[in-house]
Amino acid sequence: MGIVVLTMKASVIEMFLVLLATGIDSNKDMNKKIKRPKFTVPQINCDVKAGKIINPEFVVKCPAGCQDPKYHVYGTDIYASYSSVCGAAVHSGVLDNSGGKILVRKVAGQSGYKGSYSNGVQSLSLPRWRESFVVSEGKPQKGVTYPSALTYSSAKSPAAKTGEATTAYQKPPVPGTTAQPVTLMQVTGATTTEATATSLPKPSPSAGSTTSSLGPQPVGHRSWELDLGSTSSYASGHHSPRANPGFVPKEELSTQSLEPVSQGDPNCKVDLSFLIDGSSSIGKRRFRIQKQFLADVAQALDIGPGGPLMGVVQYGDNPAAQFNLRTHMNSRDLKTAIEKITQRGGLSNAGRAISYMTKNFFSKANGNRGAAPNVAVVIVDGWPTDKVEEASRFARESGINIFFITVEGATENEKQYVTEPNFSNKAVCRTNGFYSLNVQSWFSLHKTVQPLLKRICDTDRLACSKTCWNSADIGFVIDGSSSVGTGNFRTVLQFVANISKEFEISETDTRIGAVQYTYEQRLEFGFEDHSTKADILNAIKRVGYWSGGTSTGAAINYALEQLFKKSKPNKRKLMILITDGRSYDDVRIPAMVAHHKGVITYAIGVAWAAQDELEVIATHPANHHSFFVDEFDNLHKFVPKVIQNICTEFNSQPRN
Ligand SMILES: *[C@@H]1O[C@H](CO)[C@@H](O)[C@H](O)[C@H]1NC(C)=O
Numbered sequence: 079m080g081i082v083v084l085t086m087k088a089s090v091i092e093m094f095l096v097l098l099a100t101g102i103d104s105n106k107d108m109n110k111k112i113k114r115p116k117f118t119v120p121q122i123n124c125d126v127k128a129g130k131i132i133n134p135e136f137v138v139k140c141p142a143g144c145q146d147p148k149y150h151v152y153g154t155d156i157y158a159s160y161s162s163v164c165g166a167a168v169h170s171g172v173l174d175n176s177g178g179k180i181l182v183r184k185v186a187g188q189s190g191y192k193g194s195y196s197n198g199v200q201s202l203s204l205p206r207w208r209e210s211f212v213v214s215e216g217k218p219q220k221g222v223t224y225p226s227a228l229t230y231s232s233a234k235s236p237a238a239k240t241g242e243a244t245t246a247y248q249k250p251p252v253p254g255t256t257a258q259p260v261t262l263m264q265v266t267g268a269t270t271t272e273a274t275a276t277s278l279p280k281p282s283p284s285a286g287s288t289t290s291s292l293g294p295q296p297v298g299h300r301s302w303e304l305d306l307g308s309t310s311s312y313a314s315g316h317h318s319p320r321a322n323p324g325f326v327p328k329e330e331l332s333t334q335s336l337e338p339v340s341q342g343d344p345n346c347k348v349d350l351s352f353l354i355d356g357s358s359s360i361g362k363r364r365f366r367i368q369k370q371f372l373a374d375v376a377q378a379l380d381i382g383p384g385g386p387l388m389g390v391v392q393y394g395d396n397p398a399a400q401f402n403l404r405t406h407m408n409s410r411d412l413k414t415a416i417e418k419i420t421q422r423g424g425l426s427n428a429g430r431a432i433s434y435m436t437k438n439f440f441s442k443a444n445g446n447r448g449a450a451p452n453v454a455v456v457i458v459d460g461w462p463t464d465k466v467e468e469a470s471r472f473a474r475e476s477g478i479n480i481f482f483i484t485v486e487g488a489t490e491n492e493k494q495y496v497t498e499p500n501f502s503n504k505a506v507c508r509t510n511g512f513y514s515l516n517v518q519s520w521f522s523l524h525k526t527v528q529p530l531l532k533r534i535c536d537t538d539r540l541a542c543s544k545t546c547w548n549s550a551d552i553g554f555v556i557d558g559s560s561s562v563g564t565g566n567f568r569t570v571l572q573f574v575a576n577i578s579k580e581f582e583i584s585e586t587d588t589r590i591g592a593v594q595y596t597y598e599q600r601l602e603f604g605f606e607d608h609s610t611k612a613d614i615l616n617a618i619k620r621v622g623y624w625s626g627g628t629s630t631g632a633a634i635n636y637a638l639e640q641l642f643k644k645s646k647p648n649k650r651k652l653m654i655l656i657t658d659g660r661s662y663d664d665v666r667i668p669a670m671v672a673h674h675k676g677v678i679t680y681a682i683g684v685a686w687a688a689q690d691e692l693e694v695i696a697t698h699p700a701n702h703h704s705f706f707v708d709e710f711d712n713l714h715k716f717v718p719k720v721i722q723n724i725c726t727e728f729n730s731q732p733r734n
């Protein structure tokens with residue numbers, strides 16, 4: 079009976095929302111009809127440079143927060159079009175940090191721009207630029223028609239308004255995380271699904287008996303309570319950013335939240351995915367043991383929206399999600415759902431399952447919270463029938479911490495059948511045992527619950543998916559000018575090799591590239607040319623000394639073009655430039671471009687190198703990214719320091 083009521087309730091909510099939706103839509107139409115067509119002011123982000131916009135004169139709306147020094151501004155009153163439009167508006171006093179409309183007019187390029195400090199913005203000097211602009215208050219002048227959409231110089235969709243420079247290090251979009259407005263369809267859809275799902279559980283005689291909230295109840299009533307429990311936990315899950323609580327009638331939800339449901343253990347806030355082996359070879363009995371293990375885990379973890387959440391993927395020939403992170407948001411419902419999992423059969427394609435999980439499981443729509451580490455536990459009976467190394471690496475690169483539990487692994491006689499020897503060591507991040515567990519027999523699997531949970535909940539140690547060592551594309555830019563000399567050039571190469579050695583090198587881990595420059599530049603090897611440490615060290619050894627002038631600025635441009643353009647979006651881009659003298663050409667603008675493209679630049683100067691130039695080349699703060707060594711023989715002393723700074727910076731960045 080309770081089931082019927084609940085289903086009814088869901089459809090009432092649905093109807094309500096549909097009505098609401100129709101109401102909103104017709105409202106919109108009415109507004110359209112009443113309002114006269116009006117000039118709409120296009121909007122831009124703080125980092126949009128004037129040079130990106132082709133229109134000679136336009137009114138735009140700036141967001142709040144453009145006072146930030148990261149939006150560089152060049153000049154005073156008249157600004158080089160390499161400047162942030164909105165930053166310049168703040169500098170000139172037309173706008174304050176809360177944003178607003180401004181009028182922008184392009185003017186001719188100047189032979190020099192002077193930096194100054196004004197209205198909380200430090201603008202910079204620039205020798206000469208091809209185009210400038212001035213800003214004034216955003217009042218359209220009479221008789222002038224302003225564009226209601228801007229034309230950008232690169233053929234980009236309006237969504238890419240932020241400009242070229244930033245796109246290089248933006249995260250690739252994850253399905254379900256795009257900032258689309260929550261539609262009513264999503265809300266009603268989810269409600270219906272959830273209601274259907276919760277209407278399925280049969281009243282389990284043991285479930286709920288341990289809760290002290292209510293005394294003995296008739297069985298029929300108990301089943302009602304069960305349904306309430308899961309519905310209210312779903313309601314609390316609605317605080318996720320995806321769902322818009324504004325659309326959900328509050329009263330409806332609160333009347334359903336009769337029984338208190340655990341918020342979950344806050345000391346173990348992880349988004350957890352179990353990949354379970356459903357292959358034919360595992361057999362019914364062991365499959366049951368595996369399910370019991372999952373249920374034990376669900377019981378031992380205090381599941382809830384403020385603590386761990388757990389979903390399950392079963393794999394055989396192909397993987398399939400049994401339920402995602404938001405399907406069952408308390409331990410009790412989770413256990414009931416685990417009980418109902420049926421075996422798929424087929425092969426034991428764990429690698430395929432890991433790829434599937436990486437692509438689909440941890441999406442926002444599936445309940446991924448973002449603020450909780452992603453953890454995947456792969457349970458394997460014996461050994462997988464496909465390869466797991468690449469799939470696991472990709473998962474780790476995507477920020478998923480992978481654990482492997484191997485049960486009844488191959489015996490000596492069986493080793494010949496194993497598709498990928500040492501698969502579990504290859505799949506996990508480090509072979510120090512933290513991420514892999516080996517269980518002798520299915521009958522002792524239950525003893526693994528506590529050791530496993532201890533590791534999963536040790537969230538400080540779950541930093542393995544991406545480390546300082548496995549996540550960079552490092553491009554060395556090496557000065558091969560005559561002043562260096564053959565002997566010292568060898569020392570520089572040793573320095574390059576000594577730094578490279580520290581990193582985990584492979585196609586999917588850290589990659590190394592190198593450029594040598596004099597007046598000219600040449601690519602010694604690119605990121606894709608070598609994929610093992612031995613190959614890289616050999617390639618470094620083989621770099622021949624060139625000898626010539628010193629055009630460091632051109633070399634930086636060349637490295638951006640030839641090396642970093644081929645960098646992967648999910649890699650940290652590090653440029654390590656080593657020079658022994660002052661550049662013949664300008665380094666300021668190439669360095670600026672590098673910084674804007676998200677290339678973290680380290681400048682290492684030896685002997686005659688100019689410290690002020692090193693600081694210009696280096697990423698801000700310069701004292702962290704530039705080093706000066708009086709002579710080549712002392713270069714080796716800086717290897718640990720450079721590495722340390724690279725890793726300190728990595729560790730200070732927010733991570734998954
Ligand atoms: C597998 O690992 C063992 C010990 O960790 C090692 O001795 C062996 O060489 C490895 N085999 C392969 C094929 O990598």
Ligand SMILES: *[C@@H]1O[C@H](CO)[C@@H](O)[C@H](O)[C@H]1NC(C)=O
Pocket residue numbers: 569570572573576713714715717
């Ligand atoms: C590189 O490492 C080797 C071995 O540790 C050391 O002898 C050498 O001095 C180092 N050279 C440089 C330039 O870092």
